[in-house]
Amino acid sequence: MARIIGGVTSSHIPAVGNAIANGLTQEPYWKRFFDGYEPAKAWLQKHQPDVAIVVYNDHGLNFFLDKVPTFALGCADTYSNADEGWALKPVSPFTGNAPFSWHLAERLVEQEFDICTCQEMRVDHGFVNPIRALYGTRDVWPIATIPLAVNTVQHPVPSALRCFKLGRALRAAIESYDDDLKVVVFGTGGLSHQLQGERAGLIDVDFDLECMDRIASDPEWLTRFTNSEIMRRTGTEGIETIMWLVMRGALPENVKVVHKHYHAPISNTGAGVLVLENAFI
């Protein structure tokens, strides 16, 4: 039976990928940010999960605004990265697990999460950069991955509560799969940042830290905020933090906090890494 061993969060900003690609991770600006990933990398190395379900948002690579699914699940054998407009070299393709994806799709729809299934899905920096930060850039990625895209770009976007409930449904879906898989869920994006408008540059360190602590110990706290309240505090792009709740919802109520790392600013954001371990492992 498939088991969820835990969850990991990571920022997914483009600058992270650029810093890795350009060998800047030990430069003074980046060092503290990247050094704080080492315990998360060690945890993944120790537990060797087989599959990562990566919760992220597409920023206009796979989806254009002609069709914007609220939740979309990759159901393919492979997922390719591609040029997002910045002329960067794409990273190697990612291997999926199509039978597992389709099982998840079936169980999610049964639980009234009517997700969009994708047999072709290009994955952008939102998906790629957390994996690069956690595994380094590889020709062959050491873990199978399943993209789970949440619309955080075009409002209406799902509520924090809805994301948390999706996580719960995802947990039931994962745990009902027969294959003996060790699964980790990555919640990506956030924390506070606003890229647009005269309010650009907003970072709220205190709110970010409260989010990190509460997502670990009391995630329902964040589910009581409306999206407007979250954007008011964390910026329009900080709304991505709701995706951490998908990860958290997939874990049991009590989890072990293996690692907690926060750094600000990194590019325009407050960036957090949480490693939460399922109690039974």
Next chain:
Amino acid sequence: MSWSPHDYDDIEGTYVFDGKHAHGAYALNKLLFSFCEESSRSEFERDPAAYCDKYGLDTRYRQLVLTQDFLGMLRAGANIYYLAKMAIPRGTSVQDAGARFQGITTEEFQQKLLAKGDGLVDKLSARGGYWVG
């Protein structure tokens, strides 16, 4: 026909990308999205005005694109991520754009960002449990 109000409408200096923006600026965002392709970027470079016409931009949007008025485009409904597809290849980072939105230099914008990290380690220590190196 009227657009329903939202409780995020009064957040200052903020243009929440919703149906009103996505609908009104659909052609503009479609043009910006096309820049994922290198061939589209070079076609635009060769003749920006013709490229705007190809995407059916009306006079207002056309002018904003041709003058690279990023704040104007944002206010007119461009999505920030789509805008980045035009800005970044032209050497305008999101921090440059942020500075322009505020009418300050990029250095000033970066200094404001760096100041957000003041006292960070003390805050982490006070909360406890955070990695401190």
